[in-house]
Amino acid sequence: MTHHVDTLAVRAGRLTSDFKEHSQALFLTSSFTYDTAADAAALFAGEKEGYTYARHGNPTTEAFEARLAALEGAEDCLSTATGMAAIQGLILTFLQAGDHIVASQSLFGSSMNMIQNQLSRLGIQTTFVPIGDETQWQAAITPKTKLFFVETPSNPLTDIADLGVLAQIAHAHDILLVVDNSFCSPVVQRPLALGADLVVYSATKSLDGQGRVMGGAIVGSKALVEACYLYIRTAGAILNPFNAWVLLTGLETLPLRMERASQNALALATWLEAHPAVERVFYPGLPSHPKHDLAMRQQISGGSIVSFTVKGQRAAAWQVVDNLQLFSRTPNLGDIKSTITHPASTTHSRISQAERDRAGVVEGLLRLSIGIEHIDDLIADLSMALA
Numbered sequence: 001m002t003h004h005v006d007t008l009a010v011r012a013g014r015l016t017s018d019f020k021e022h023s024q025a026l027f028l029t030s031s032f033t034y035d036t037a038a039d040a041a042a043l044f045a046g047e048k049e050g051y052t053y054a055r056h057g058n059p060t061t062e063a064f065e066a067r068l069a070a071l072e073g074a075e076d077c078l079s080t081a082t083g084m085a086a087i088q089g090l091i092l093t094f095l096q097a098g099d100h101i102v103a104s105q106s107l108f109g110s111s112m113n114m115i116q117n118q119l120s121r122l123g124i125q126t127t128f129v130p131i132g133d134e135t136q137w138q139a140a141i142t143p144k145t146k147l148f149f150v151e152t153p154s155n156p157l158t159d160i161a162d163l164g165v166l167a168q169i170a171h172a173h174d175i176l177l178v179v180d181n182s183f184c185s186p187v188v189q190r191p192l193a194l195g196a197d198l199v200v201y202s203a204t205k206s207l208d209g210q211g212r213v214m215g216g217a218i219v220g221s222k223a224l225v226e227a228c229y230l231y232i233r234t235a236g237a238i239l240n241p242f243n244a245w246v247l248l249t250g251l252e253t254l255p256l257r258m259e260r261a262s263q264n265a266l267a268l269a270t271w272l273e274a275h276p277a278v279e280r281v282f283y284p285g286l287p288s289h290p291k292h293d294l295a296m297r298q299q300i301s302g303g304s305i306v307s308f309t310v311k312g313q314r315a316a317a318w319q320v321v322d323n324l325q326l327f328s329r330t331p332n333l334g335d336i337k338s339t340i341t342h343p344a345s346t347t348h349s350r351i352s353q354a355e356r357d358r359a360g361v362v363e364g365l366l367r368l369s370i371g372i373e374h375i376d377d378l379i380a381d382l383s384m385a386l387a
């Protein structure tokens with residue numbers, strides 16, 4: 001029987017012990033015991049299913065993995081310590097010195113840093129291309145290209161990649177298409193169904209949704225996820241059981257949270273677009289967004305991230321940030337609490353002016369992550385701050 005996402009979020013990946021607990025148990029144990037020496041040998045040889053040591057597997061982390069795989073409609077999932085651990089682990093699983101990546105030039109700051117400054121040190125080179133220009137993705141391919149890496153919608157300007165087209169280009173050259181889906185979560189967008197080979201998550205964002213723990217995940221086919229597992233369980237950056245337990249409860253409310261946050265975001269984006277102090281609004285759910293039709297084919301909603309520019313320079317944008325009373329001033333996103341950040345002086349402050357210009361991160365730009373508060377209170381707060 002197949003269930004709806006709302007049902008899977010609450011019921012999938014449930015694992016019940018002999019105590020028949022109704023809520024999910026937390027197995028806070030780093031190792032497991034064996035009945036006999038022969039039992040231990042069979043477990044270590046992989047001839048018998050079971051647990052040996054928590055870096056190789058733990059029931060609570062596996063419950064989280066099963067639930068996230070169900071929400072994604074995927075064969076398998078591997079959880080990691082953080083989102084960056086998932087991205088780093090995935091790349092080092094499939095690439096080696098001499099290999100090449102083609103990546104969107106609008107990536108999360110640490111992903112950019114990892115690819116540009118850390119992987120290049122190990123001999124893995126990357127060509128960055130505009131997210132929506134498929135001819136440039138195609139043109140950047142070399143005989144050594146192993147991976148396409150993209151985030152859609154992009155941060156902070158919510159530009160959209162056509163995942164079906166990128167998948168076609170990638171697969172014609174035996175290249176893996178990897179999508180960082182942290183912004184949308186599987187409730188809003190399922191990249192595997194659109195042609196991606198693997199999806200990575202910062203579970204720290206909307207999967208937890210309540211700003212409590214860090215985590216990450218890789219989702220995809222059994223064969224590809226198993227390859228990542230063999231590397232990451234040895235490299236060490238696995239998810240700990242306590243965080244997995246917190247994230248399991250996060251997933252339970254994910255569909256409800258994303259639905260409410262998306263509704264709020266659309267209402268707020270519509271309101272901002274009509275405000276005289278606002279120059280431009282970037283939100284895929286708005287008909288004025290240049291890729292609105294594509295976004296609505298790929299996503300169930302516009303998601304919870306809204307960016308906009310105010311007239312004037314940094315001082316004008318900072319004044320809006322400082323005037324707000326309800327919005328949290330933090331670069332974190334995907335939380336039940338609405339947040340605001342000034343990308344040019346925070347998330348994008350360490351890149352050069354030229355790179356900021358290329359990414360469209362102007363001084364008047366502000367990024368909102370919309371939560372589940374009442375829409376009237378969010379509008380009242382922004383209205384006061386923009387006045």
Ligand SMILES: *Cc1c(COP(=O)(O)O)cnc(C)c1O
Pocket residue numbers: 082083084085108110111151180182183201202203204205214215216
């Ligand atoms: C936060 C984030 C990451 C990194 O995740 P961590 O859990 O902070 O390691 C990667 N990609 C995107 C899109 C993010 O928002």
